[in-house]
Amino acid sequence: MADAGGITKTWIKKHVILYTGATRHPFTVRIRDGSIDPSAFKRWLAQDYVFVREFVPFMASVLIKASKQSPEDMEVVLGGLASLSGEIDWFKREASKRDVSLANLTVHNATRNYCRLLEKLTLPEVEYAVAITAFWAIEAVYQESFAHCLEDGNNTPPELVEACQRWGSPGFREYCRSLQQIANRCLEKAPEHVVAAAETTFITILEHEIEFWNVSSGGT
Numbered sequence: 001m002a003d004a005g006g007i008t009k010t011w012i013k014k015h016v017i018l019y020t021g022a023t024r025h026p027f028t029v030r031i032r033d034g035s036i037d038p039s040a041f042k043r044w045l046a047q048d049y050v051f052v053r054e055f056v057p058f059m060a061s062v063l064i065k066a067s068k069q070s071p072e073d074m075e076v077v078l079g080g081l082a083s084l085s086g087e088i089d090w091f092k093r094e095a096s097k098r099d100v101s102l103a104n105l106t107v108h109n110a111t112r113n114y115c116r117l118l119e120k121l122t123l124p125e126v127e128y129a130v131a132i133t134a135f136w137a138i139e140a141v142y143q144e145s146f147a148h149c150l151e152d153g154n155n156t157p158p159e160l161v162e163a164c165q166r167w168g169s170p171g172f173r174e175y176c177r178s179l180q181q182i183a184n185r186c187l188e189k190a191p192e193h194v195v196a197a198a199e200t201t202f203i204t205i206l207e208h209e210i211e212f213w214n215v216s217s218g219g220t
């Protein structure tokens with residue numbers, strides 16, 4: 001396995017407080033230690049369903065950009081896009097199992113803001129290096145958060161293990177590493193202003209992920 005360090009790794013180190021805030025948020029830490037409130041999980045489920053629906057056109061826009069760059073990149077992004085269909089079905093099944101209505105749910109501000117960010121990043125004028133960095137960061141936060149819930153010493157409630165495995169599995173980790181390598185390669189070749197824009201986007205994604213988790217843990 002090639003090294004997935006590169007520029008993205010230096011950013012993780014540089015912004016480690018924010019990165020840890022997103023990947024070790026109280027919401028997922030409580031899943032791991034078994035103290036999660038079932039209503040918090042339900043809140044997350046409904047809001048993430050909204051997010052994932054908006055994630056589809058974003059991914060499609062990255063797919064178009066990737067297809068113009070390299071056939072290998074396109075295949076990695078296509079793999080992610082293909083899995084979203086099953087993911088949407090999974091959200092619907094989980095919601096009906098847990099009596100969560102997806103029909104007339106309240107979209108919280110943090111969710112709406114995050115979806116707006118995705119919409120902006122979907123525009124054709126957003127550089128591929130910026131879009132793929134955002135894509136990697138979005139996936140990596142979930143990968144790191146849910147993998148932690150499955151690591152040794154966890155007390156994750158059995159009924160939440162399946163959810164954790166969606167993003168915490170070794171397969172999803174490999175996919176995230178591939179995205180990270182693509183991002184690093186693009187960033188190495190990118191002009192300085194594009195690298196700066198990608199770093200800003202990385203930070204913005206982390207902030208939105210934290211706000212998003214906050215909605216799930218909090219009452220509003």
Ligand SMILES: Cc1ncc(CNC=O)c(N)n1
Nearest residue numbers: 048051052055138139142212
């Ligand atoms: C808010 C958020 N961030 C990342 C992901 C993971 N990607 C696709 O499922 C997600 N579902 N939700």
